[in-house]
Amino acid sequence: MKKSLVLLGAVLLSASLAGCGSSGAKEEASKIVVAASPTPHGEVVKHAAEEMKKKGYDVEVKIVNDYKVPNKLLDEGDVDANLFQHIPYLNAEKKTHHYKIEEVGKVFTTPMGVYSKKYKKLDEIPDGAEIFVSSNPAEEGRFLSFFVNEGVIKLKDGVKIEDAKFRDIVENKKNLKFNNKQSAEFLPKTYKNGEGAAVIMNSNYAIDNGIIPHKDAIALEDESSPFANILAVQEGHKNDKKFQDLIKVLQSQDMKEYITKEFGQDVIPYGGGKEK
Template sequence: MKKIFLLLTISIFAALLVACGNGGSEEAVTDDSEESEETAENAENEETEEAGGTISIAASPAPHAEILEEAATVLEEEGIELDISIVNDYTTPNRLLADEEVDANYFQHTPYLETEKESHDYDITSAGNVHIEPMAVYSQDYDSLEDLPDGSTILVSNNPAEEGRFLSFFVDAGLVEIEDGIDIEDATFDDITSNEKNFEFDNQTAPELLVSMYENNEAPAVIINSNFALDGGLSPTEDSIVVEDGNSPYANLVAVRTGDEEREDIQKLMEVLQGEEIKQFIEENYEGAVIPTE
């Protein structure tokens, strides 16, 4: 009996040890499983944050902000939200970008960007072109550049990067000549060598004020950027006396801080802005007043 009792005691003790051991193993397996699930969940969250998140972007009201609003509906499906700040001047957006108050801006073309970088030592760059806004000349009283009387004042914006662009209308019409060897994109008013009708180019006005000056008939002719014209209810193709064609080198771009053009969300933004949906939106809504880049 003693031997039997001893054997039973040993068996029960062994069973208890096995049971305790199994319990510990189950607990360890459970802990490991929970840690694995947590790690996978964290990785998934990090991946989502990397691919998605919010892009803050400063833009002119029209057409830039309108195009961005359309792009936002597409980007939302990718988990990317656009936080659009409307800025109605040409100096604030690059400062906001350089000061890291926004992630990007959308309002300018390459010549202006290069001028701003040189003037302010901004470390910003283009993430890609989106559209062209053909600039146009408007007049209340005359139907063509040739009809403008001798000595006419031509109101233009105070943007020095676009002086060659303003002059191109008159050079193409044979009314003004510039110094040989200077590309029209780089030309300034100082490069004029012939101006037979003695046109005076008045560049003292902020671009956002030119629409009201045209409406008030303050000069025989006013050259207006299409974004301000559209915002003021003017159609560059219908209301102007001459408009740039689609070969203009002044494509509007999205600018970011240098290096951020490699960000996944910025690349996705550009993919959408340069995609077929946005091209179709531009063509259908602006009827030639805004032209998508190729």
């Protein structure tokens, strides 16, 4: 009889532990920690978290205001996903750091803009002018695109604008000088101080510093830009159900309407605000 009771107790304990393990695994599967830049990235993820909660997910936003940190966190498994970068930047990071990270899908574009306290149009920028840009090499083609489109700068044949580097310039009609010694977060201050002829910066940094891109920029990217920000995860996981559910919410019509309402022309939702 005692032996039977001991055996029964062991079975019940085993069942109890199995139940705990199942509950823990379920909780782990429903939890998604996303590293994101503050605005608009973090705000967009927070809005998505509300809809994801209805689907049984707990989405947590980890705000990171440093471009070098989110991919490191993701690669090391400290977060489940990130939202802050475009494909050219991710490719550069993978090449440099050998990160095992992949794109799930595009979410929105934070338009790059040219800002100036001295000139009202791009073609007013004079010969030999100094243009302040960030120290991010993955953005060099993006900086150059404004002047390539104006016909001021010409690149080597066959070089795509998203892959272009300063070294690919074969013609610089105005002998423009690009100062890339600052990190992106310092550029709003450089602009406000009126340094150089112009400053090129991303709209998320502009917005964070009280600058209104569609009003203050003398040139601004539109929805044709190839630099859309993406949701990224560790390689081999982009098709995981929880990430597919998340990208659907991030690309939904509700999200497009939220982005347009909150950020107007300064953030372009994937698909240009139209149902895809």
